[in-house]
Amino acid sequence: MDKFSFVHFFRLILGLLFGILVFALFRLQVVQGEYYKQIAESNFVRLRRIIATRGEIYDHKYRSIVKNIPSQNLYLITGRIKNYKALADFLYAEFNITADDLKKLIESLRFRSYEDIIIAENVPYERVLTLSERLSYFPELFFRSETTRSYLYPNHFTGYVGRINETEYQNYRNEDYTINSQIGKTGLEKYYEVLVKGRDGREIVQVDSRGRNLNLFRNDSTILPENGMGLVLTIDNDIQQYAESIFPAGMRGGVVVMDVKSGGILAYVSKPGYDPNLFMSKISVEDWQALNNNPARPMTDRVIHSAYPPGSVFKALTAGLGLEKGVVNEYTLLASCVGGLKVGNRFFRCWSSAGHGRSNVINALKVSCDTYFYDLSLKLKLEDFKKFATQCMFGVKTGIDLPNERTGLFPDAKWYYDHYGKAISITGHKVNLSIGQGEVSCTPLQICALYSAIANNGIWITPHLLEKTVGNNTYSHQQINPIMHTRLPVSPTNLRIIQNGLFAFCNLPGGTATGVKVKGATTFGKTGSAENVFGRTTHAWFTGYIVTDTPEICVTVFLENAGHGGGVAAPLASRILNYYMGNITSIKAPVQVPIELQSQTEQEPTPAEPISDPETPSPNPDAEVAQ
Amino acid sequence: MIFAGILCGVLILLLKVPMPLIDVFVIPLYILNLFFLILVLFTPAINGSHRWFNIFGFSYQPSESAKLLTILLTARILAKENLNEARQLIYGFLCVLGPVLLVIIEPDFGTTLMFWMSLMAMYIAAGVPAFYLLLMVSPVLSIIASFHWIFIIVWIILLILALIRFRLSWVTITVASILNLFLCIIMPVFWSGLRDYQQNRILTFMDPMRDPLGAGYQIIQAKIAVGSGGTIGKGWLEGTQKNMNFLPEHHTDFIFSIIGEEFGFIGSLVLLVLFALIFWRITIAIRDIRVQERKIAISGIFGYLVFQTFINIGMNIGLVPTTGVPLPFISYGGSNLLINGLAVGMVLKYLNERGFMK
Incomplete structure (x- = not known):
């Protein structure tokens, strides 16, 4: 080849x-220009989103908690x-949208x-x-027909959905x-967003103004939406409803009912x-301001x-x-206990000014003697x-x-030094901690779990x-996020002793909460009346569980600034426990998964099964699908 | 705008800096750039690939600067007088291989292609005999030809005729032909060995219309935009496809569809003529410059600019598959503008030299 x-x-x-480029452009723009201009101006070629249906929420017996209902939205x-x-006039008159808002909207969408x-x-x-x-x-x-959520039982755990905001x-x-x-x-709406959302589908609309197919795309490959998964909760609507209904009006607080064996929350x-x-x-x-x-x-x-302070x-x-x-x-x-204990030059009072005398651990739990725990804390680091x-x-x-759970606090020496300075004497604070006062705080759920x-x-x-x-x-919960099982750092013997203390508290003469009696089950429990900075009235706590032949449920009742645990919280818990035992057969009765909630794979009848005669109604739901 | 300003400053600086200083910096910068290319793989993915550094709101794409530096380095190596042809080929290949491997795992197929295009142009400029190039390109053509048996036959015959024309030894011709034939035949086997989704991905790349809701959507909208521009266009800022948000990336790789829509065939033609003028001027520079290294470097720059322009505009009008190649000087992206500007700046710099240095 020549060099240049x-x-x-x-x-x-x-x-x-x-x-090549000039030729292709000429063909596209000059020869076929009119054709493409029509398409562009008709606005008929567009990608339309088919919104996936959000998964509904059910209780453990497949009764609805949150449903989708049709709604009409204006676009x-x-x-x-x-x-x-x-x-602007129309929107203001009909939908109370001011001209300013409209202007802002148009500006933001320019x-x-x-x-x-x-x-x-x-x-x-x-x-x-x-x-x-x-x-x-x-x-x-x-207008467009879509769906919206209907919250049948307003509560905190389901949460709610809303239109996406700018940051989201x-x-x-x-x-x-x-x-x-x-x-x-x-x-839950937020926590399980990925599960309930589903995946939107797409379709291409490609007809011109006369309804003719434009045939721009060889195949109308519509992508069908994948609807969100329904959530089946461990909640039992009956217990939930009952707990809501007996909650004293005007009080602030919470109730948690937990299945001891599974960790599932019933109410x-x-x-x-x-x-x-x-x-x-x-x-x-x-409404917003009122809330x-x-x-x-x-x-x-x-x-x-x-x-809250527990x-x-x-004390357990x-x-x-x-x-x-x-x-x-x-x-x-x-x-x-002489109505308290002198530590250093400070006198820490027991709740009973009369005093309890000398106690062992079971008795101390039974009468909830503060002094016992004060003295015990002095022996602990x-x-x-x-x-x-x-x-x-x-x-x-x-x-x-659920999102945004609080951690609570149990302070250590470093925490005290950071907050009160190095000069602080920790002993006094430790004495307070031993009865769940002072800097320790926890959520009612943590108490219930404990x-x-x-x-x-101990699990x-x-x-x-x-x-x-x-x-x-x-998917089971375990497949979505693993449930942790850990052992409390307490030996079985010692756990037995604590359980005995909690038993004594509810059952033995002289126990504080002997009023908590449940027919057909043994009650264990502990009350609390926590002093706090928000008011002179103490927070009322009761937490307890019942055992039939196996441990059943644990109930934690917490009432903000309501008084003594034994006075207000324990009766509430007692009614819930009694309700549970009264209806235990219906609560525990196994439920068939409703046919419309079964997944595709479950609905397909296995070939080995004989398909029943279509004429005769069959009790077997699988067979009905086969028809 | 900011980048245009910076570019002007940098260009003036570039023209002032003495030539030897630039020569000294090529190798260290090349190595530094390789390092950046590794580093960029650890950045968070944007649209599924790791291509950009975001520094103080500016994005820097190291594969862009790698293009220019690789060309400069390769040109220097190819220009060495004591190299035989085989070594030229191998050394040039090795220079390009490093950045190419790093860019392909970003992944950025389009930029990789540009590396090979400029390497080809540089080989040609370095006087590598044409049959070497033919042998190098032949596997790619074999793969393309393997789609149909008639193509295979025509292609293999053409290949043998061409090789005979180059007066190669019969051994070379036989080996090359058999290897290519083997490749043609093995391809369908390889193809059926692929999984469905892999086949689909490749087919969609070749023919985006297969996937109208995904890859093809963009192309068809771009095509409608360009086509609807007609002869004279809809006028500046009057484009409707853009407004409908049909073109999600209209300020980057699909900018041409907006130009085509708003300025029509006339506008597109003006743009093409402007590009052609620049490239024509570069070919003049290639002819005039006497220093072999610079000649090769400018050829490399020419190669990638021309193909980048062709592929970008081609994919906007549905001629070539979408590969994510920006339109030189026009697409959004600071490093794109800066590096293409610098590339042209290098050409100017070479032209500014006097006498035997030219």
Whole structure:
């Protein structure tokens, strides 16, 4: 090859490539220009999203807790607005959307002017009918039939969904969300968003204004939506309803009922409550302010979102540590209670000014003698205390399947130095900690989990709400996120002693909560009356469990600033425990999975099974599908 | 805008800096760039690939600068007078191989292709005999030909005729032909060995229309946009496809569809002519410059700029598969503009030299 001719070769390639481009552009733009112009202007080629149906939420007997109901939503396409003035008047008159809001909306959508955006949710069907005629004047507005959530039993654990906000959209836009998407905001709706959401489908609409297929795409490959999975909870609607109904009006607090053997939560009440259905259409300013400015803070989930001093219910843990460290045994008598105990130059009072005399551990639990635990704490080291508490999952998140759980606190020496300075004497604080006062705090759920573990012979199980999913896939909770089983750091013998103390508390003469009697089961429990900084009245606690031939359920009742645990909390727990035992057969009765909730694989009859005659109705649900 | 300003400053600086200083820096910068290419693999993925560093809001794409530095380094090696042809081939190949391997795992197929294109151009400029190039390209052509048996026969006959024309030894011709024939025949076997989704992915790459809701969606919308521009276009900022958000990445790889829509065939033609003028001027530079190393370097720059332009515009109008190659000087992206600017700057720099240095 000649030395310089390669430049010509380069020019040849250049000419060739650009020639191809010019030719292709000419064909596309000049020859077929009109055709493509029609397509572009018709707006008929568009990708339409088929919204997946959100999974519903059921209790453990497949009774609905959260349902999908049809709803009519009003959409706006800002790019099609013809008469702005008329639109603004119309929206203001009918939907109370001010001209300012509309202007802001249009401004914020200036780069997405051909996307539809939702402007009114859950418009009642009668209004849709009356408005539809007038909508023909506004090509930019249209209604779309979709679904919304109906929360049949307003409570804190389900949470609620809402329209995606700007930050959420920025975070999740690549995960199949649009500016109109619903997204779980709190509770289970948020925690299991990935499961219940499903996957939206797509379809291409490619017909021109005369309804002819444009045939731009060779095949109409519609992607069907994959509906979200339904959540089957461990909640029992009956117990839940009962607990809600007996909760004293006007009080603040929470109730947790937990199945000791499985860790599943049967009832989960936090009061005062709010109605999540309010959030399903645009919440009015008054309602929103009423919810937010209410001094009782109805939006706070008192079961996991706030931590309180546990008071005397904590004593079981102190006793456990004393026994484990060998400082005391079942029979050791500690300092005589003379209505309190003098530590250094400070007198720590027992709740009973009359005093209890000298007690062993069982008696101390039975009468809830503070002095016994004061004296015991003097024999224990704070770091041991902290370690033991942590191993008992105190000051540790339980890992329940709900967002934003509080950790609670059990302080160690470092914490005290950081907060009160190096000069502090820890002994006095330690004495206070031993009866669950002072800096220690925990959520009612943590207490419930701890007592469930005591009931379950020392096996601590992660409390959880989800039992399994239904619908497209059936996953157990274990498959979605593993349930932790750990052993409390207490030997079986020592655990027995604590259980005896809790038994004595509820059953033996002189016990504090002898009023808690359950027919057909043995009761174990402990009350607490925790002093706190928020009021002069103590927080009332009761936590206890019942044992038939096996341990059954653990109930924790917590009432903010309500008085004494024995006075207000224990009767509530007693009624719930009695309700449970009264209805135990119906609660425990096995339930068939309703046919519409079975997953595809379950519904397919196995070939080995004889297919029943279609004429005769069959009791076997599988066979009915086969027909 | 900011990058255009920076670019002007950098270009002036580049023209002021004495040539030897630039020569000294090529190798260290090349190594530093390789290091960046490794580092970029550990950044969070954007749209599924690890291509960008985000520093103070600016994004830097190390594969862009790697292109220019690799060309400069390869040109220097190819220009060594004491090398025989085989060594030229191998050394050039090795220079490109490092960055290419790192870029392909980002993954960024389009940029990899550009590396090979510029290497080809540099081989040609370095005077590597054409039959070597033919032998190098022949496996790729064999793979393409293997789709149909008629193609295979035509291609193999053409290959043998070409090799005879180059007066190669019969041994070479036989070995090359048999290897290529083998490749043609083995390809269908290999193909059926692939899993369905792998086959689908490759087919969709070749023909995006197969997947109208995914890869093909973008192409068809771009095609509608360009086509609907007609002869004279819809006018500046009047494009409707863009407004409908049909083109999610309209400021990056699909910018041409907007130009085509808003300025029509006339506008597209003007743009193509402008590009052609720049490239034509570069070929003049290749002819005029006497220093072998620089000649080769400019050829490399020419190679990747031309093919990048062709592939970008081609994919906007559905001619070639989508590979994520930006349009030089026009697509959004600071490092794209900066590096292409610097590449042209190097050409200017070489042209500025006087006398025998030219």
